[in-house]
Amino acid sequence: MPTPLDRLLDLPQAALGVRATRQQAIASNIANADTPNYKARDLDFRSALDSAMGGKVGGPVELARTSSQHLEAKADGLMGQALKYRTETQSSVDGNTVDMDVERAAFAENSVQYEALLTFISGRLRTMQNAIQGQ
């Protein structure tokens, strides 16, 4: 059973996972900046976090099962659902929609957010430690 101490870390932990996933999505965009017909994608952070927290909004799509023997059909990729195509700022001849400036900015922003989350987690762990030691 999750204790209040566990719950203290739930949100930053899920958010950290989403940040890491977003880092991957942006890395894909930057890596494919020269690939013809590649379409840039990014995570919708809110819906990704909602599904990571198990919320109903934007949660995994499941098929209704009328028998326990039915196979479970669940879209389990966090990436798949919250991944949205980026709106093109400048079109290019080869059909590629990666805008390097946008991607670089997003990559830097996401890195800072990731580090901030790490700081929050460390802070919460320190809080817990203080609580346990009763100081």
Add this chain to the structure above:
Amino acid sequence: MGNMFNVFGIAGSALTAQSVRLNTVSSNLANADSVTSANGQPYRAKQVVFEARPVSEGGDASGVRVTQIVESAAPMRTTYDPTNPAANADGYVQMPNVNVVEEMVNMISASRSYQTNAEMMNTAKQLMLKTLTIGQ
């Protein structure tokens, strides 16, 4: 789910692809004036073809790879040089179809992309190292 290690795979694949591109550029520039090649014909410019490719089975994050290296279909350059042993009866020599300006642009683009991806790898590494220090 989010696995920062994939960033290394993605950036690594891009580094490989860009270095292949850089290799073809250097081959093209080096052979910009090669009137004959291994098959006896003038050298033809080579171009890489990139393709986005998922780094993991069924994954959404995609790296990049070189699917093939094609020979440019551009018309050969013809120069008038009757003293050249490769000249035809009218004194014209078929020269490679390498566009030097295009290759220089290609080189700069490849080198910038390489730099960006190397930087990306570095950032991912720093983030992972920071993650390891949680709770210390």
